[in-house]
Amino acid sequence: MESECRQFVTKISELEQERNEHDLVIKTLTPLPGDRKAFRLVGGVLVARTVESVLPSVKMNRENLVKVLTNLNDMLEKRSKETIEWKQKYNIKTQEEAEMEQKRMQQN
Numbered sequence: 185m186e187s188e189c190r191q192f193v194t195k196i197s198e199l200e201q202e203r204n205e206h207d208l209v210i211k212t213l214t215p216l217p218g219d220r221k222a223f224r225l226v227g228g229v230l231v232a233r234t235v236e237s238v239l240p241s242v243k244m245n246r247e248n249l250v251k252v253l254t255n256l257n258d259m260l261e262k263r264s265k266e267t268i269e270w271k272q273k274y275n276i277k278t279q280e281e282a283e284m285e286q287k288r289m290q291q292n
Contacts (some may be wrong), residue, residue, distance in 0.1 A: 185267040186278075194259040199253050206246035213239050 191238030213222060225231075271277070277285070 196256050203249045209242050
């Protein structure tokens, strides 16, 4: 369960980086005239288009990334709660948690 949570966190950070790149592209293209040439990578091929044809698709891709990020964050939160409940139910502790508890007991 914890490895699934780590996978969610990794994927979320990758998608957040991609969203930030989309934000940068949108910020760069927005003030440009619509008939100006813009290049877009489509399936590994660089394609020349215009700003007015590229900008809407970049915005749509960003919106889709935001939706996916929201879903992944919800799934991560749900899985984290399930993991905590499961650990509490069966009194399961990781090595680190057990060591911290031993140190606390020794200090008291």
